[in-house]
Amino acid sequence: MKKSLTALVLASLGVQGLAWAGEAVHWTYSGATGPDHWAELSDEFEACRLGKNQSPINIVSDEVVESALPPINLDYTGxxxxxxxNGHTLQVNVSxxxxxxxxxxxxxxTQFHFHSPxxxxxxxxxxxxxxxxxxxxxxxxxxxVGLLFRLGEENQNLVSLTEVAPQKSGEQVSxxxxVPKLLNRDITHYYRYSGSLTTPPCTEGLRWFVIPVPVTISEEQIATYIGLIGADARGPQPINARIVLHGK
Ligand SMILES: [Zn+2]
Structure with a gap:
């Protein structure tokens, strides 16, 4: 069965905007509902297989195009x-x-969330x-903005987050x-490319900014995250005709 029951019911009711209905389709990071099968789980997930501008990617530093990119300015005052x-990630909504x-x-x-690895x-x-x-x-x-972490000192910005994080999938706490100061206010060193959501429905047309200077996180913090969510990373996707710009 290609379409989810929810999608079929909504379609029969003439309800528009099936994009959100796709979120009700069960998908995972491994096995029969894992990344290699996302496109089979719903018609809404077709881009996961047919898309030519998918994310994530492996950034090959010898193949990027050096450019005079302007800094990214972040003004996080909320x-x-x-x-x-949500069973797929730990997501923090902001205001x-x-x-x-x-x-x-x-x-x-609108929100930030995590993937490990x-x-x-x-x-x-x-x-x-x-x-x-x-x-x-x-x-x-x-x-x-994709921010990479390497193993090292405990990340103080994430301590309170892992303390309050809901243990069960589907749970939410206020x-x-x-907003944690994980990012600099002006980011000058980054990779930029055009990509997609890394989760179903894999929608394209996203502007991606990947920051290659990792901040640290402790082994214990990673273990806590894995204990809550499990491994939640889609593998690198073909680059196809895209170019990656490098500003520094
Ligand atoms: Zn993500």
């Missing part, structure tokens, strides 16, 4: 609102003004954790703190 364990400005315009942070790789190297800061502009377009 706060976090809640933490959700207030948390803006990202590039020459592509201004976007507002990292989804993006650099010269084939994977990292223990990657955070995705998801921003949206007024047209609904997305700009995502969490009101300043």
């Amino acid at each position: 706060s976090t609102a809640s933490v959700i364990n 207030g003004k948390n803006s990202l400005t590039t020459h592509g315009g201004t976007f507002q942070l 990292s989804e993006h790789q650099i010269d084939g190297e994977s990292f223990p954790l990657e955070a995705h800061f998801v921003h949206q502009n007024e047209k609904g377009e997305l700009a995502v 969490y009101s703190r300043p």
